[in-house]
Every structure is written in C-alpha cells, then in structure tokens.
Amino acid sequence: MSDSPERKIIHVDMDAFFASVEQRDDPALRGRPVAVGYAAARGVVAAASYEARRFGVRSALPSVTALRRCPDLIFVPPRFDVYKSVSRQIHTIFADYTDLIQPLSLDEAYLDVTANRRGLATAWATAKDIRARILEATGLTASAGISYNKFLAKLASDQRKPNGQFAVTPGMGADWVETLPVSRFHGVGPVTAAKMSRLGIETGADLRGKSIAFLAENFGSSAEWYWRISRGIDDRPVNPNRERKSSGSETTFDRDLLGDAEIEAGVLGQADDVWTWCERTQEFGRTVTVKVKFGDFQLITRSRTYPSAIDSQAALRAASKVLIRSVLPTMKGIRLVGVTVSNFGKFDQASRDTLPLFGETMI
Template identity: 75%
Template sequence: MDEAPIRKIIHVDMDAFYASVEQRDDPALKGKPVAVGYPAARGVVAAASYEARAFGVRSALPSVTALRRCPDLIFVKPRFDVYRSVSKQIRAIFEEFTAVIQPLSLDEAYLDVTENLQNIPTAWATAKAIRARILEETGLTASAGISYNKFLAKLASDQRKPNGQFAVTPEMGAAWVEALPVARFHGVGPVTARKMQALGIETGADLRAKSLAFLQQHFGSSAKWYHAIARGEDHRPVNPNQIRKSSGSETTFDRDLTEPAEIEAGVLRMAEDVWAWCEKAQSFGRTATVKITWADFQKSTRSRSHPALIDSHAKLRDASLALIRSVFPVAKGIRLVGVTVSNFETAEAGELPLFE
C-alpha cells in the first residue's frame, strides 16, 4: 500500500491583530505604543502593538503594570465588532485556498493545504499567497509557519514575526526542536517549564534524552505528548470542527494567603484573564469553577452552573467571588487559586464563532 502523503500544514497568525487594526484605522496611532484595553485599576491588556511590546507590555498584563513599564502607552477601547468583521475577511481568504481550516482565535488558525484549492505546488508558496491576499484585502500583515504537523507549524510562525514566514521540513524537524528551549513549546506553560528546568530539562534535546518512564513519573498523563514533541512528532489532524470546552487561568501566590481580601484579589485577577479570552473569542459559558491549592498541597474546587450564560465581566467576577467566599474563613493558607469557565454555548450550534 502507498504511504500517506506528508501533510502540508500552515499556521497563520496575524501580527498584533487588535492593536494593528487600531493603528490601521487611526493613522495617529502608527508607530506609537498602543494597548487595546482599559487603563482601570483592575483592567488588563487585551493586545499590544509591537512598539508597546518593546517595553515589555503584553496581552493579559494588568493595565497598571503596563503603564509603569511604558508611561506613554496609549489605551484604546476594544472594538470587537470591527475585529470580528476583519476576521470574517481573513476566513474568506483562507477558504480560497483550502476547506480544512481550524480556527484557534479571531487572529490565528491552522490550515491543511496538502491539497490546496489553487493547485499551488508548495506550502511555502501557498503561505506567501495567503499573506499577500490578507495584506491586499485588509491592510494588515500576518506571519506564517509551515511544516508537516501542527506543533511545528505553530512554533515556526513565531520565527519571522512580524510579517514573515518560516518552514520546518521533515528533514530538519527533529534537530530543530532539539535546539529550542522547552519554554517555547506549545503545551508547556510557565509552571511546567520551571518544573522541567528544575529536572535539568532546558532544551528539546534535554527533553528527548529523558525516557518515557521518567516523564510519566514526573508529568503523568502529559508524558506521551512531551515524549513525542521532543522528537518533532504530532499526529493531530487539522480539525475544522474542534470546539474549545473551557477557558481558565491560575496563579501561585508568593506566600500562603489567609486574608479574605488578598485571596479575593487573586481570584479577581484570574477572572480578569479568563474574561479577556472569552471576550476576545466571543464565547461564553454557563459554568464557573474556582480551583484552590492549599498550603499542604491538598486541592479543592467549587463550581456552579448558571441558568444563563456568564456573558459579562461583572457576572464572572460575581460568580468567582461567590465560589471563593464559600470556603471562608479558611483554616489553612491558600497557595494557588484558579478560575475556569466551561459549558460553552454560542450562536453557531455549539461551535466557537472564532472567525464567524
């Protein structure tokens, strides 16, 4: 039997999407540090221009911290109706080249162009054509990663940002991964990266040197994924119908907390992070969950499903506070809290309207 053809996958990622739209629509903002969001005491940055990123301003950063890092930062109120409209234009361009599209958010998606609709011979040329069409149609730049699997394509899209593209071929894939720091790997968050570093795992080569048994001992059910990506392996297909089931954020405190006001402040920060994603993706759930790790590392969760969607920041704040307050007064310190929204429901029969 013939072997299956090597897949050609492109990860397209718009460059500083929200901020770039604002700079496009208001020429006075071009070349200046711009943050999309609100400069309120409990506000967060939804997106930052590259000029702002030079000062260390990034998405999900508290607004007060962003202003400390960049006093000249210009805050612009989000216009999600405009971002969704531009996202529709981008989706339509993708559909000119392939029907196999997996949106990840308003500003990024995987495309399987193994059999592209334009009969372009290479994935590299296809990515260039897509980026050119986006620029022509929207006036915005996009970056692209091209490879034979999703993991490598997503990593590759960061290599030539902004307004560039990079390809990882089957011949170079495994060796390229070995040279990268594990903190860059999709699926390895800051906490896991620190744990890996404590185990002497700094690079992909270090990760590849560890046995599956070792990884299972330290990382449990995630071990097989880490074992595979250290070798540049990822067999997940581009899935046009993938549905995100939850959105969550958590933080570990510098010290164990017992004061309700301090604990609540941590919960509110996490609710802010989660709401930023929900608002960006325009996806809302009915169930709020608060996760707690106590000083003795025991874990607790408090969860409640609501009859109506949690479709505003205020509703998520209230739901999260009600859940954490159910454990007060605390008999021992709290070292970590997390907030998650799940049980999503959208207007598109349960599918996330990320490009709709």
C-alpha cells in the same frame, strides 16, 4: 515541502491583530505604543502593538502595570464587531485554499493544504500567497509557520514575526525542536516551564533526554505529549469542527497563602486572565469553576452554572469571588488557585441579565 508525503500544515497568525486594526483605522496611532483595553485600575490589556511590546506590554497584563512600563501608552477601547468582521474576511481567503480550517481565535488558525487546491508549487508558496491576499484585502500583515504537523507549524509562525514566514521540513523537525526553550512549547505554560527548569529541563534537547517514566512521575498524564513533542511528533489532525469546551488559568504561588484578601486577589487575577481570552475570542460560558490546591496537596473545586452567559469581566470576577469565599476562611495554606469558564454557547443578547449570586447549585 512539495515532494514530501507528509501533511502540509500552515499556521497563520495575524500580527498584533487588535492593535493593528486600530492603527490601520486611525493614522494618528501608527508608530505609537497602543494597547487595546481600558486604563482602569482593574483593567487588563487585551492586545498590544509592537511599539508597546518593546516596553514589555503584553496581553493579560494589568493596565496599571502596562502604564508603569510605558507611560506614553495609548489605550483604545476594543471594537470586537470590527475585529470579527476583519476575521471573516480573512477566513474567506482561507476557504479558497482548503476546507480544513481550524480557528484558534479571531486572529489565528491552522490550515491543512495537503490537497493543494490552488495548484501552487509548495506549501511555502501557498502561505506566501495567503499572506499577500490578506494584506491586499485588509491592509494588515500576517505571519505563517509551515510544517508537517500542527505543533511545529505553530512554533514556526513565531520565528519570523512580524510579517514573515518560516518552514520546518520533515528532515529538520526533531533537531530544530531540540534547540528551542521549552517555554515556547504549546502546552508548557509558565508554571510548568518553571517546574521543568527546577528539574534541569530548559530546552527541547533536555526534554528529549528524559525517559517517559521520569516524565510520568513528574507530569502525570501530560508525559506522553511532552515525550512526543520533544521529538517533533504530533499526529493531531486539523479539525474544522473543533469546539473549545473550556478556558482556564491557574497559578502556583511561591509561598502558601493564608489571608482571605490575598487568596481572593489571586483568584481574581486568574479570572482576569480568563476574561482576556473570552473577550479576545468572543466566547462566553455559563459555568464558572474555581480550583484550589492546599499546601498539603488536597485539591477541591467549586462550580456554579448560571442561566445566561457571563458577558462581562465584572460578572466573572463576582462569580469567582462567590466561589472562593465558599471555602474561606481556611486554616490550611493555599498553594494554587485556578478559574475556568465552560459551557460555551451563542450569546443571546435578549437574555442578558444581572447574574444572580445565590440560588444555583454549587458542586
């Protein structure tokens, strides 16, 4: 990649970061299936070791389901202060190679190393050097993807996990994308992947074969993004000043829901998914929005902003429950629900209060 005029982007992704930190710090956990989280009835897995992943244990999985899949699973309470400290060590290493660092969470980031500050022969060599220094400084392994844009670099970092790296060169990008399942593409979630499958789109090649008009008809404003990534095109810069404005999760049900209890359960499941992200990134927002799409495709949202950040899973669940109850009972079936947290800011411990459930403006 050293002779290419293209940008040189590295996506660094720590291997099972939270769980690996716990295994590093407690030798008794090494080689055993570990989940970071709580084995409570309403708990969710924040992270899982590779030993646990072999049983199908993944982040955001309900704890009861995780234990069903892996009865020997060991739950370890999260220590976010430790994870943040290790993350700072890693980012100090990144800063020796470039100023263009875009963190995605505590355990992954994009780096634009086109300027080659360290004078290494290739971007491949740069990624290898970064990974070696991370291992030396933290005792943890990282994987890396190297390419000429962010989309391909992120895909590539999964290719040789754990503790490996993979490069997608300008000459191979478009052809390589064609071979991959669309479910691996950033921006194609489980619901969209299922819809694509129904439309006969299983791989990058299938996606590339669809016209922009077809994609617009079926996927609206996302059509151009899907058209571009199916060709390995992504012009987004590595933005060190990027601030995430919201985090959300939604799901479309196999059948329209009518019962209040099952609708509430669906909303709480999405709230738990969002909380997993908030806890993982230590980003806490003050605004909660619940989205509902009825069986006749009418779409409504209910939103509430609180005076202080929502800093617990219980508080997010309570806020989401209040919002969904504002549209219940309903005579129409509900086909989709979603929960979003926004209005992020630095969490002020001094302002920590029990969230009021009434009195705020509801939109």
